[in-house]
Amino acid sequence: MTDQSKISAQDLSIFYGANRAVKNVSMEIRENRVTALIGPSGCGKSTFLRALNRMNDIIPSVRAEGRVFLDGQDIYAPRVDVIDVRRRVGMVFQKSNPFPKSIFENVAYGLRINGVRSRKVIEQQVEKSLRGAALWDEVKDRLQTSALAMSGGQQQRLCIARALAIEPEVLLMDEPASALDPIATQKIEELIHDLKRDYTIVIVTHNMQQAARVSDFTGFFLMGELIEVDETGTIFTKPTRKQTEDYITGRFG
Amino acid sequence: MSTPIKLELGGAASGSLRRMQNRMFLCLTGAAALTLLVPLFGILGYLVTRGIGAINLDFFISLPKPVGETGGGVANAIVGSLMVIVMAGAAAIPCGVLASVYICEFAPGSRFSSIIRFVCDMLNSTPSIILGIFAYGMVVLRMGHFSALAGAFALFVMMTPVVVRATEEILRTVPNSIREASVGLGGTRWQTVWHVVLPAARSGIVTGVFLALARVGGETAPLLFTAFGNQFWNLDPRQPINTLPVQIYKFATSPYADWHRQAWAAALLLVIMIAVISSTVRALTARR
Numbered sequence: 236m237t238d239q240s241k242i243s244a245q246d247l248s249i250f251y252g253a254n255r256a257v258k259n260v261s262m263e264i265r266e267n268r269v270t271a272l273i274g275p276s277g278c279g280k281s282t283f284l285r286a287l288n289r290m291n292d293i294i295p296s297v298r299a300e301g302r303v304f305l306d307g308q309d310i311y312a313p314r315v316d317v318i319d320v321r322r323r324v325g326m327v328f329q330k331s332n333p334f335p336k337s338i339f340e341n342v343a344y345g346l347r348i349n350g351v352r353s354r355k356v357i358e359q360q361v362e363k364s365l366r367g368a369a370l371w372d373e374v375k376d377r378l379q380t381s382a383l384a385m386s387g388g389q390q391q392r393l394c395i396a397r398a399l400a401i402e403p404e405v406l407l408m409d410e411p412a413s414a415l416d417p418i419a420t421q422k423i424e425e426l427i428h429d430l431k432r433d434y435t436i437v438i439v440t441h442n443m444q445q446a447a448r449v450s451d452f453t454g455f456f457l458m459g460e461l462i463e464v465d466e467t468g469t470i471f472t473k474p475t476r477k478q479t480e481d482y483i484t485g486r487f488g
Numbered sequence: 489m490s491t492p493i494k495l496e497l498g499g500a501a502s503g504s505l506r507r508m509q510n511r512m513f514l515c516l517t518g519a520a521a522l523t524l525l526v527p528l529f530g531i532l533g534y535l536v537t538r539g540i541g542a543i544n545l546d547f548f549i550s551l552p553k554p555v556g557e558t559g560g561g562v563a564n565a566i567v568g569s570l571m572v573i574v575m576a577g578a579a580a581i582p583c584g585v586l587a588s589v590y591i592c593e594f595a596p597g598s599r600f601s602s603i604i605r606f607v608c609d610m611l612n613s614t615p616s617i618i619l620g621i622f623a624y625g626m627v628v629l630r631m632g633h634f635s636a637l638a639g640a641f642a643l644f645v646m647m648t649p650v651v652v653r654a655t656e657e658i659l660r661t662v663p664n665s666i667r668e669a670s671v672g673l674g675g676t677r678w679q680t681v682w683h684v685v686l687p688a689a690r691s692g693i694v695t696g697v698f699l700a701l702a703r704v705g706g707e708t709a710p711l712l713f714t715a716f717g718n719q720f721w722n723l724d725p726r727q728p729i730n731t732l733p734v735q736i737y738k739f740a741t742s743p744y745a746d747w748h749r750q751a752w753a754a755a756l757l758l759v760i761m762i763a764v765i766s767s768t769v770r771a772l773t774a775r776r
Contacts, residue, residue: 293671295597322674332665335688345673348683394669401673 238265241435247301256282258459269436271446274456280439288324289317325403329410331390333382341382345401368396388419408438424449455479539752562754568729573705576643584651592659593681608649619646620710636729639715643704654696658689691773698769702762708733732758
């Protein structure tokens, strides 16, 4: 494995009040690769994912211990600008969450709040992002219509376009296709495949076939612990740990 | 092997009993709803029959006449009421909405936020005459005389907690997912509030604010010893000012038949103004 590490979590624990949801997880996320996080519901994989751009900060009772390095810089260090972290590490959520604004304004939002004023730059970037999310041809004639009028699959790709618009380095995806039909899911998966040329991607999924299809590396979580992480092929064919094998063969979970 | 249980669903007796029960509650709930309408239409009918006779152009453009003279109007009270309400609203709306944004968006779940919520509930259930006495002590005594400002202050104290609570209810209905989307794109709390949360909540907040305005617009008690009243024109907020509710009170408690008619007319006008505000707001916000 010669791939360079983009994110490195070291001894990371996350608490919901007194309950420790993620327990001493250490994990490398490799640059320009897709890393899938799998495991049964409540195993801490989503919480871990949200810790990688400090999204958990906005939930009052959540506390993190340990370190997460992004390009060698600890994002939990005292003087780190959390806004800057989130700009570099974008996020796509389980349920598509477009703003109640036009398609154009949804994608332009990240640019506007980050101080981009030029209309020309914004227009170019919106088109580029929508193309990047394989949505441009479907929406180019109705950019000013409400995003809420789109189909579920389109909304989710819009959310991906919105995340791409500010050109993050890492894209975190929390079960991005779990609410979509098979065709929309396939589009998202193809998109993930295309995106890894330019982005480092971490995806949480309940769907093991999906993890096998889209990812290069897979981490298996159980009860807040990272049981095993390896190349996806290895995890799905000859896992080292008994729990991993039990889970991927469907014996529990 | 167990014997299968025989379910006896929809037997004739139980069926008719359930239908009767259903009909009984239909009547009972309907009667309760009707009971509600009786006082409402009673008030409206009474106001119209008693008040309509005294409403004419003069009523809107003239000052109250001294005892013994017939005619006259409540023009100064209409303008005074609007002035006091606008002043109170101009302070209470931003203050209430911003406080609500603080407790819902910036510091949800903090101790300070729950104290604010509690204080708002306390103020909301405080009799309005007490708010009037408070404004009397805070403003009237300091200024040395009654004033429109004192009245506006009393209404401000009354209106702010209503706006806080109404806005809070609306902010809660904004889905958390779009807040996360904005924060996830590197938005600050304030950018999230300003560009995402408030636009999504706008129509609800507008409704809440206007209902609060309509509510304080009909208040008499807080104005009795603050704005006090005035038989003459006044546009100076530092001077006592006439308002519709107080004018109604003065007309109605007088011994003169002519003033009683004017009280009915002014009451009708006040109810119509509040009804117009409420229904306009409803119509405007329903279209979104």
